[in-house]
Amino acid sequence: MNEMVKMVVVLTVLSAASGGVLAGVKKGTASQIEAQQLTFVKGPAIKSILAGSANDPISDRFKIADGELERNFFVGKMNGKASNIAFESYGKGFGGDIGFMVGVNLASGKVIGAAVTTHSETPGMGARAKDDPAFAAQFKGVSIRDKEIKVSKDGGKITAISGATITSRGVCAAVTNAMATYQKLEPQIKEHIKQFDK
Amino acid sequence: MHNTLKLTVSHAPFWHNGSSISSKSRNILLVSLLAVVPGCYQYGMAAVGVVTLSIASAIIWELAINFISRRPISVGDGNAAVIGMIFAMMLPATTPWWAVVTGTFFAVVIGKEIFGGIGANPFNPVALAMTIVMLSWGDLFDFNAALVNYSFDFKGVYPLVMSKSFGASAVESFGMIDLLMGKQIGGLGATFGIGLIIAGVYLMLRGFIRWEISVSFIAGIFITAFFFNLMKPELYASPGFHLLTGYTLIAAFFLAPEDATSPVNFIPMLIYGFLGGLLTVMVRNIGVHVDGVLYAVLMINLVHPLVDKIRPKAIGKGV
């Protein structure tokens, strides 16, 4: 009986201690990990969209709560003024959600650049949405104040990647979502961006 | 104390045709010249260089591993020379020296000696080495690119690549007779069909290779290709085309019937050979690789112990 109790006590204490340690480490490294993930996963896309910015868009970011989600907004400064903003939005592709980073000029409301960040599309087919910059470049100049955007097959003006219509639709859906998000959050974004305008 | 006579008997089954390894090697070397000499004539001194380097380096690797592992010198049986020769037959004449030497290293050392020398190898050494070098330096073995500097009196395109990328209709211009006479590009000793067939028939008649395997291998190719051809004649090439292009004939007469890696009973031999032919055509027609022969040979090498379980019932055992 004594053995039994000892076993239970030792295992319980050990497990509890381990859980405590892990919780501590997780909390301690969470912000650093987030920064790393932003740099390595989304960094390249952000950098290409906000090319020419004077600041580091990854460190100059702010969060806005959108329903249950917390969205990251990355600020790009041009000529000393925080004029551009990039944020991510999602659309359903062939193999799951496609993350699509959209850069918007606040004054004109026009998309200044866009790129796929995360996806699980078929290599060589849907994955060309990320690898072929010409596809994402089509979104340049689209007004973020529009209602939605479609591929040409559905009566829109985006030329789909050949053999990857579903992926192309997914990206269009992501941009449509981005429009909705932007229109909903525009006042808050403009509020937040002032702190970077120095 | 007296010395008892020890009769050591290893596991059945056995295969012996009454001749020694060295005479078998000599014969194979000799008949392979039937295919290599026309190849050398076609590609000139470069091909001669590849063949000699391949044979020489195979023998040197074998000698080296004999010394390192302190085993008796075994180059005398000629097996290393045969490995070098067959390996060279599959190479394009333009293969650089280091690829040849690495290839024979993998054939002799990794393919054969590491497992304990001749007769203990689980895979055909040549097929193994060829697969490894092809996987590593694919562009060297892209025959179209490798042989681009030669001018031929026939179409200088690797037939299998043609049929793979453009369908069977693109290869109709290759006449059967031309293919048989070696009027196609490919490995330096792999294109001259008549020479290979004569060599194979001679080896089969002398009993150095087992006709069951070669014949069933060819039958496997023929039947599978026939059905593919029947389904979509514009997409899949004819059986004769598959038989005379790529490494098919080399595999049928030199690779598949290799002693240590092939079964010895009648039915297993037929299954083994047929499976090889089937896999070859499957890879060529629906796989991504241009030539499936090497993969097919490696696969049937793996299957060999399994099919060898099909054997005649021992008399008196069971009811």
Add this chain to the structure above:
Amino acid sequence: MPKTLVQEFTKGLWDEIPPFRLVLGLCPTLGVTTSMENGLGMGLATTFVLVFGNILISMLRNIIPSQVRIACFIIVIATFVTVVELVMQAYTYALFLKLGVFIPLIVVNCIILGRAEAFACKNTIIYSIADGLGMGIGFTLSLGALGAIREVLGSGSLTVWGDLSYSVASVFPSFQPFTFLVRAPGAFICLGLMLCVLNAIGKK
């Protein structure tokens, strides 16, 4: 005869060098050694888990009931592995991406459980540290060496750490990488040849 501290340390470097003499921990040895940097990173992560796992298990060796010792070892080891994973994610994210699934798999690396079971639960802390450190460094060096060979021959470059990288093509311009070696079967053949060489040296 009880061994000295130095002997406990050095045995991991040669006499019982993990992948080659004990032939333990082959999963990461074969899986991550496509480059030297990966091998060293994996080795360091394993060393960390090995040393701290040994310390804790050696400390608790009189408390842990023998019936549940394996469960306790696993808890301790898994804790340290998760710590390593989080720390790597936070500070060496690029390496973490490359090593991927192999980091969590350190938990089931047989060297670590093996040393805990065979050594740390029977010896004092100091000796356990020496043992863990020796084994870990031996493991790191083995993985680094294997990774270096495969990387130099297989992809024609040698990445020491981060951006510090050399290319073979700059020394021998006609060198064409032997890509077979960075593929999975190349790992087996390379490991086998290294085992072969080490056995030949050790036999004398």
